[in-house]
Amino acid sequence: MRKIMGSVRPLAYLATAPIAGVVGFVWSLAATVVVTVLAVTQLGGPAFLGAAWVTRALASVERRRAGWVLGAPIAAPYVPATGAAGVDGWPATWRSRVAGVAAQPATWRDLAWLVVLFPLGLAGGVAGLVVAIVDLASIVAPLWAWAVPNPHAPWPMKPLMTTVPGRFGLTVLGLALLPVAAWFVRTAATALARLARALLAPGEHRRLVEQASRLAETRRRVVDAQAAELRRIERDLHDGAQARIVAAGITLALAARKLRTDGDAAPDVALARRQLDDALAELRRLVRGIHPPILTDRGLHAAVAALAGDSPFPVTLDGVSSGERYPAAVESAAYFVVAEGLTNAAKHASASTGAVDVRRTGDTVHVTVTDDGRGGADPNGTGIDGLRRRVEALDGTLTLSSPPGGPTVLHAELPCAS
Numbered sequence: 111m112r113k114i115m116g117s118v119r120p121l122a123y124l125a126t127a128p129i130a131g132v133v134g135f136v137w138s139l140a141a142t143v144v145v146t147v148l149a150v151t152q153l154g155g156p157a158f159l160g161a162a163w164v165t166r167a168l169a170s171v172e173r174r175r176a177g178w179v180l181g182a183p184i185a186a187p188y189v190p191a192t193g194a195a196g197v198d199g200w201p202a203t204w205r206s207r208v209a210g211v212a213a214q215p216a217t218w219r220d221l222a223w224l225v226v227l228f229p230l231g232l233a234g235g236v237a238g239l240v241v242a243i244v245d246l247a248s249i250v251a252p253l254w255a256w257a258v259p260n261p262h263a264p265w266p267m268k269p270l271m272t273t274v275p276g277r278f279g280l281t282v283l284g285l286a287l288l289p290v291a292a293w294f295v296r297t298a299a300t301a302l303a304r305l306a307r308a309l310l311a312p313g314e315h316r317r318l319v320e321q322a323s324r325l326a327e328t329r330r331r332v333v334d335a336q337a338a339e340l341r342r343i344e345r346d347l348h349d350g351a352q353a354r355i356v357a358a359g360i361t362l363a364l365a366a367r368k369l370r371t372d373g374d375a376a377p378d379v380a381l382a383r384r385q386l387d388d389a390l391a392e393l394r395r396l397v398r399g400i401h402p403p404i405l406t407d408r409g410l411h412a413a414v415a416a417l418a419g420d421s422p423f424p425v426t427l428d429g430v431s432s433g434e435r436y437p438a439a440v441e442s443a444a445y446f447v448v449a450e451g452l453t454n455a456a457k458h459a460s461a462s463t464g465a466v467d468v469r470r471t472g473d474t475v476h477v478t479v480t481d482d483g484r485g486g487a488d489p490n491g492t493g494i495d496g497l498r499r500r501v502e503a504l505d506g507t508l509t510l511s512s513p514p515g516g517p518t519v520l521h522a523e524l525p526c527a528s
Contacts, residue, residue, distance in 0.1 A: 119178040120299030124238035126175065127302065131231030134168055134224030141165065155204035162211050169220035172227070173310050179303035187216040187312035215313055223309040230305070234298045245291040355386070409434075410441040414448050414466055421452050423462055429469035436475060440524045443500050444468060444477045447508070450493050451479030451520040459483020459518060470526065479520040487512035497522075 141161040148157040170186065177183035211217055361381050404413045411434070418425035436444070448466055455461035461483035468477050488494070489510040501508040501522050512518040 120296045121238060121242055123175055123178045123299045123303065124235045124295060127227065127231030127235040130172065130175065131228040131235075134172075135228035137164065137168060138221055138224045155208045158208055159204075159211060162217055165217070165220050165224065168224060169310055172223060172306055176303040176306040176310070179299045180307065184307050184311050187214075187219075187310070189214060216310075219309045219313070223306060226305075226309070230302060234302050238295050238298050241291050241294050245287055249285055249288070405438070405441050405445055410436060410444055410468065413441075413445050414468055417445075417448055417452055418466060421464065422456050423464060425452065426463070426465040428465065428467040434470065436470075436526050439504055440475055440526050443504055443506070443524055444475060444522065446500060447477050447497055447520065447522045448479055450497050451481070451518075454487060454493065455479075455481035455483050455518065459485065459487070459516070461516075461518075473526055475524045475526045477522040477524070481516070481518050483516050483518055484514070485512045485516035485518050486514045487518050494520075 141164070145154070145157050145161050148154045166188065173184035173186070404416055415427060418427055435441070448468075452464060452466075455464055459481055461481035464479065464481040466477075466479055468475070470476070487510060489512070494508070494510055498508045501524065504524055506522060506524040508520075508522045510518070510520050
C-alpha cells in the first residue's frame with residue numbers, strides 16, 4: 111500500500127511532463143530564433159541575457175518538479191558570471207555578462223533539457239496517464255458501467271461491461287494489476303527525473319569553480335596565518351631572547367669594568383651566564399614552536415610520544431608505534447593538532463586522562479585527540495582557528511566535538527598521497 115501511495119508524486123510528475131515539455135520546446139524555439147536574429151544588432155546582448163534568464167527560470171521549475179520523484183529538488187548549477195571587457199561597440203558590462211553566462215555549461219544544458227523534455231515528457235506522460243487511467247477504470251468498472259450503461263459495447267468489452275461477473279472481474283483484475291501499474295509509473299518517472307538530474311544538476315564546471323574559490327580562500331587564510339606567525343616570532347624574539355641577550359651583554363660589560371678596577375666580577379659573570387642560558391632556552395622554545403627538531407630527526411610518531419610523555423595527565427597512544435614517515439607539512443600539522451589538543455585539555459578542561467590516535471587510512475592521515483575534561487571548548491577559538499587554517503592549507507579538515515561535560519574530541523584528516 112505504501113508503494114502504491116508513493117506513486118502519487120511520480121504520477122503527478124508524469125502528468126505535468128507533457129505540459130512542461132510543450133512550454134519548454136516552444137520557448138526554446140522562439141528564444142533561439144529571436145536571439146539569432148538580434149545577434150547582429152546592439153540588442154543581441156540584452157536579448158541573450160533575457161532569454162537565458164527565462165530559460166533558467168523554466169529549468170528551476172524542472173529542478174523542483176524532479177524533486178517530487180528524487181526526494182529533494184536538484185541544486186542549481188550556476189556560478190556568478192564573469193567575462194572580458196567590451197569591444198566592437200558592445201558596452202563592457204553587456205559584453206562581460208554575456209561572455210560569463212555563455213561560458214557556463216549549465217546555460218546550454220538547461221536549453222538542451224527543455225528541448226529533450228518535449229518528446230520524452232510527452233511519451234512518458236501519455237504512457238503513465240494511460241496506464242493509471244486504465245487500471246483505475248478497471249477498478250471502478252461496476253460503478254462506471256452502472257452510471258454509463260452501454261449495451262452496444264463491442265466484444266470483448268460487452269460481456270465485461272454488461273454482466274455483473276464481468277464488471278467485478280474487471281475490478282479484481284484492476285486491483286491485481288495495481289502494483290504493476292504503480293511500478294510502471296514510478297519507473298518511468300524515476301528514469302525521466304534521473305535524466306533531468308544528469309542535465310540540470312551541478313557539473314564539473316561548478317565543482318571546479320567552487321574548488322578554486324575554496325583554494326583562494328584557503329590561500330588567503332594561510333597568508334594571514336603566516337603573517338601572524340611572523341609577527342609572533344618577531345614579538346617573542348624582541349621581548350624574550352633578544353632582551354635576555356642584551357641584559358647579558360650589559361652584565362658582561364659591568365663585569366669587564368670591575369675587572370679593570372680589580373673588583374669582584376664573578377657574580378656578574380655568573381648572572382650573565384644564567385641570562386644567556388635563559389636566552390638559549392627561549393630560543394629553543396621558539397624553534398619548537400616553529401618546527402620541532404624531533405619531527406625532522408625521528409618523525410611524527412616519536413614527536414607525539416614525546417608530547418604524551420610531557421603531558422601532566424596520562425595519555426594513551428594508539429596507532430603511533432609505527433615508524434612510518436609522512437611529508438614534512440603533514441607531520442607538522444598533525445604534531446600541532448596533538449600539541450594544541452593536549453595543551454587545551456590540561457589548561458582549560460581539567461582533564462585527568464587523554465588519548466591520541468594517529469593512523470593512516472589509504473591516502474589520508476587521521477589524527478584524533480580525546481580527553482575526559484569538562485568540555486565546552488569553542489570551535490571558533492583562536493587556537494582552534496589557527497589549527498584549522500594550518501590543516502585547510504593542506505586541503506584537510508578539522509572538526510571539534512566538545513559538549514558541556516565532555517568528552518572533547520579533536521579530529522583532523524590530512525591528505526597524504528605520498
